[in-house]
Structures are given as C-alpha cells and as structure tokens.
Amino acid sequence: MPIDSRPRTDYPNAPMFADVIVPRHLAKTFTYLVPPSLVSRVGVGQRVVVPFGRTTLEGAVIGLTRDLPGGLNVSQLKAIASVSDGDGLSGFSPGMFELSRQVAEEYIAPWGQCLRLVAPPARAVAQPKWSYVATSQGRLALEQGSCPEVHLPLLQRIARRKKGLSAGTIQSSRRSSDRQALLFLEAQQWILRSEGAVSNRPSRILGSKAGTELSTPVCVPIAPAVEVMQRLQMLMQACPTRVLIDGVLDYRVGIMARLAQLVLEQGRSVLIIIGEVVRAQWMAQVLQEATTYPVTLQSRGVSGVDAELNGKVAPQIVIGTRSAIFYPLRSIGLIWVDGEEDSALKEPQEPHYHAREVAWMRAQREFALLVYGSAHPSLEVRSVGEIERVAQCREPDSFPQIELVDMSREYGGAPFSATLTAALRATVAQQDRAILFLNRRGYAGALVCRDCGWVPRCASCAVAFVYYRESARLVCRYCGCRESLPEICGACGASRLSPIGEGTERIEQEVRRLFPGARILRIDRDTTRGVVSTRRLWQQVHSRTWDILIGTQALFQREPILPVGLVGIVHADSGLHVPDFRAAERTHQLLVDAVDLARPAPSGGRVILQTALPMHHVMQAVAAHDPAIFYDEEIQARRMLGYPPVQHLIYLTVSGKDRRLTEVAAQRWVNELHKMLVAAPSRSASAQQSLSADPQSQGIVVLGPVAATGVGSRGTLGWHIMVKGGDRTAMRDGVRRSLETMERAYPGRTFKFSVDVDPVDMG
C-alpha cells in the first residue's frame, strides 16, 4: 500500500512518530508510532515501553516528528505500548536525561547505554523472592559423583550454602547454561525451590542497628575552623563551584558533617560519592550520628521505586559508590566526592565514566557545590584551573618520625634491614603495635637491578618495560616497542638484574622466623576472601590482639585503623615498577597513607621506609612530609612526556578471536585515526585560540597497536591503541568518527571496538 509521503505537519491528526533509544549496545534509534491515546503524554525524554523484536523493553523518546524518516514504511513500524510509570511522575527528569547524553558524548558511548545509568530498569530486575537449597539427594549425588560435569559447579555452589542460594544471585550471572542447569537440578530433585529470599542483607536504609555491621568508627572529626566554614558558605552562594579539600580523613569528615547540615537546613540534599563500598558504609554511619537528617546508603543500582520515593521526600543525605552519582534527587545542594583520586571512581566497563567528572557535570546542572576531598589529591584535580582550595594545616609534630633506609646498601637481599629489624624488636618488647606495609603484592612483570633499584623503562613513554621471560624481551605496554634484555644495569653497571617481587607470604615467613613469639596478623587479597571471614579479620585488627600486622593497601579500603607505634614500609619502590604513567602518583598516595598509620612523633610514632631509590621524588616527599616535592617534579615529568593532566589520553581496544586478523583491524583503526587526527588535524575552536599559548600540546599521536597481555574473556585476544594529545575535543571527534568507520567496515561480532576516554587502569 503506497504511503503518502507529503509532510503532514499541517494536519493535527496526522500520525506522530517517536524516535526511541533502547538500553542496549545499539547506537541507532528506532522509530515507533505514537498511538493517539498517548500523544498528549509522550514528550522528548519520556520513558516508554516498546515492543522490540520478540520482547518488550523500556526505552526513551529522544525526538518526535510527524514526518516519517526516510527508508521506513509505516507498515514496518510498531507502536509504543505504554508510557512508563503510568500514574506517577513518569520519565526522567529533563536534567538526568540531558546528563546521560552528556556522558555519552564525553565518553563516546551509545546514548542508550548511558540512559541505563540514570534509570536502571526498575521493573525488569524485580529480584526473584525464592532461593535454591540442595536436597539430601543432591548432596548424595555430589558425594557419589553422579552429577553431570556441566551442572556440577552450580550444584556445588548451592550445596555450599546451608541456607540456600538466592535465585537472584544465580541469575545475576544470567547465562542460559545456568538456567538450564537449574531446570535439570530441579528435575532431578537435587535442589529445591524454597520460598523467601535468603535472609541476610541489612536494609539499605541505615537503621540504628546498622552499627553492628562495622567495627566502631575510629574517627575523631576535627571541628573545622570558623573561617573555613565561612568561606565554604560564601562559595555556596556562587554555585556551581568546585572546592578541593585537602586534608586527612578526620579533617574532611569534620567539614563534611558541618557542611552537610548547612545544606540540609536550606532544604537541599547532599550526595556523597566514595569509591570503596565499605568506606561508604563507614561514612554513612559516621554521618548518621552527626546529623539529624536521613542517611541513605546506595551501592550499585537504583531501584526505580526507591528513587521515586526518595525524590519525593525532603532533604536527605545519599552516600554511595560511583554509580550513585546518577542517583535521582530533587534538589542537590552539595556533591562531595571523597577520595577523588580513587581509581574505583572510574567505571571499568563501557560507558567508562569517571564519577569525579560526572559529579562536575551534575553540579553544574544543579547549581550545587562540588567538593573533592582527599589526603593526597590527584594531579588532575590539582591542575583544574577554576577550583577553590581548602588545605589542612598540619603541625610538624602531628607527623611520625620517618627514617629512609637505603636498601641498595643492604647485604644479601633480606627483606628487612637491620634498622627495621631492631625497631620491630623494640616495638614488640614494649608491647606496642607494629604494621608492616607492603604496597603491592610482588608485581612480577618487571626487571630490577638488585644493586641500585633501577628498572628499565621505555625511552619515549617512560613507563617500566614489561618483562617476558619466555621470549626474553622487554615490551612497552604503551607504544609496543621491544628491546632485548639488558646485560647490565643502565644506572650502576652491575649485572644483577632480576625479576622483582616478594609476596606477603614470604614476608610473613620471615617475620615468624625473626619473632617466633609475636602474634602476627596478615591482611591482603588472599586472606580476605568472603564477607564473613573479612569481617572477622577486621574485628581482630580492631581488637588489637596482634603484635605485628602485615598488610597491603587493603588496609586503607575500610574504616580507619587506630595508629600504631611503628610502621615498616618493606618495599617502598615496588609500586614504581608498574607499567603505568601514574605509578609514582599511586605509590606516593599509598606511602602517605601508610605513614598515617603511625602515631605522631611526640607519642612515639615511627616510620621506617625501605627503598632502593632514596632520592626518588616520591621517597623524598614522603620523608619530608612535603607533598610539594612530589607534585612539582611529577607535573614536570607529565608535561615532558605528554601525559595527563597536561595532555589527554584515549585508550582503544580491539578484541577478537583471531590474533592476526584482530591485529589487522587494529592497524586499520590506527590508520583511520592517523588520517583524521595526525595527517589532517581538524582542530577545535578552543584549541585554535590557545594554539600559540602552548604549541607543544597540539600534536596528537597515535601509539600502537600493542598486543594485550593475557587472554580476555572467552578466549578473546585484544590489541590496544593509545591516542595522546592536547586537544581533547579534536581527539574525541576523531575517535568517534573513526569508530563509526570501523563499525561500518567490520559489522557483526567478529571484532569488538571499545573506547576509554581518560583511562585509569590500562590493560
């Protein structure tokens, strides 16, 4: 049947079409008929339920028209089934809708995908209310081995839990094989469906009983100075504004509690973002005690119902991890990103947003005050042009005494220097407590000089080479260049180069050997598996039923620990050998935190820092309690090498099954990028203006492709490309256009192309 293609705009009764984006990894929009009954209720930004293929799903209207887009026939179109949330305020708030688009643009991700962030499918994830329990036949089948191998893992998983495994937990890893395994096991009567979810999970809204969850907070908030609060109040009049609050946790919490109270009294809400879940829980408890307003802890995923309820009730505090930055709140007066340098604020999956940056987008929309809190701010935040700063003044005697021990002068490669051994002995003898800090579980990927601590680095990228034992080669993870193994050390000429790394187990053995009578507790990834055992371990930490605590950075990811008399930093340098341009920055942060585990010098606090690189700016800064030593040198290095925050990075990955074909595709992407960014650079307007100001920052380079280390999910192999340059807008445009080209050139699922703007963890 021929369709009248004339514009129908003049006819009010002409059919109306809606462009709808769906929460799938699909870039394109789909056109639907708007049924006459819904015309008055369907606007741009409206959430709608639409038939899609064989299912229905919830999408969002991004455009309305009375003209049918070319290439489509009315008979092909389906109609919008309904408008979401029939009676309530349906749809996203316009602000959140726009925010999702801004995120999509900033991070080069499909808009539909980003829409998921602001409105996770509320009804779709209605959690099943039952759980599965293994029957006695099931346990028998396990013992006799009569369960087919394919279904064995699931049966074991269920049998392991006496109280059963909630159906939601299984379906969260929703794979068809799991579904079928469930059917099979149920049919065999090896498992049983029991009504009611497994009872656990305290309410997400903190009640008074929630205090049993975490150990007593070890935090004495420092009351902020009057001038500081006055200044912050002034800044609240000038929103949107950003403030960096640079100080230790107790100092930040003091300000946070006061500031939150002020904002809440004005009838606006407070949103607090913290990278680590447990730290967020702890903070929720602290604030619950400090204010009279309701505190909601929000980790991962907003249920639509909750969000709407919360959107309606009066001012409140919402605390959550990175995804909570999208939490719908009626009126936000303050967003506080605490621990802004935490890499957990970066989403590891597409869309790779950074909560710290999204917080600024949101604060600008909401005319809110945005606080970045940190005890060791990132270089990114420190280099923001328009940011206010509040810094804690620390008296010299608030620090412990620090001694650097030059390990390149120590004999034999024993993990502890004579100084540290003696200090440990004294501490144990005085019945004081000691913490031995390992800043990274032996990273085995690098080569190091045993005499002077030198590590071979790529000449153009300055990151540590990755050492491949099998091929006896060094490879740069950034640019892909390769080198053969050096015979001698590039710094001292010695020939004692060997792979680095000493795990916590080895250290523990050594401590037990040296101090057979001491009570030793170890905290790291290996010992902290599972929620229950972790809690038990941390109760031990707080109960102080140990003499020597051996720990990694896991020590900082929960509630704070009461400071001790001695902190020994065993291999201060090991973090420097990670092939990442932020290696020094991370090391600095960890060491600053480790130093804070010791009491102030007047109360006998002492830190012994063992390093083979005592002149390194990280070590010098830590030893002098002067972060400026670190920052000044580090920012220069970043400028010289063109790394963030001076220049920008976009990290691209091509993955596929066939290694060689994937490489060809990756190489083609590099060529496309070259065409668009390097050969004929299209500079953005802002960059053209600043062209004369900083000519060095204008060059855009494309590095790679570099083979990914290891094998990805399901045997897939990856190749990485890095785009580096000063003109962010031009880089983003070029990457977006080249991505479109690549997806057109390679349709289907042979290859997956992914984009990470401002990558944090590469590899």
Place this chain on the structure above:
DNA sequence: AGCACGCCGACT
C-alpha cells in the same frame, strides 16, 4: 546487547 534461527560434533 539479547535472542532466535541454523548448521556441525559426540553421545543415547
């Protein structure tokens, strides 16, 4: 991304 359709190996 889901989800179904469709073609080849190993097990009843």
Place this chain on the structure above:
DNA sequence: GTCGGCGTGCTC
C-alpha cells in the same frame, strides 16, 4: 538418530 554447542543476523 538427537542434543546442544555457538556463529550470524535482526531488532522500528
């Protein structure tokens, strides 16, 4: 013979 792996194409 079937069951079930996952390669391929489509979704207004």
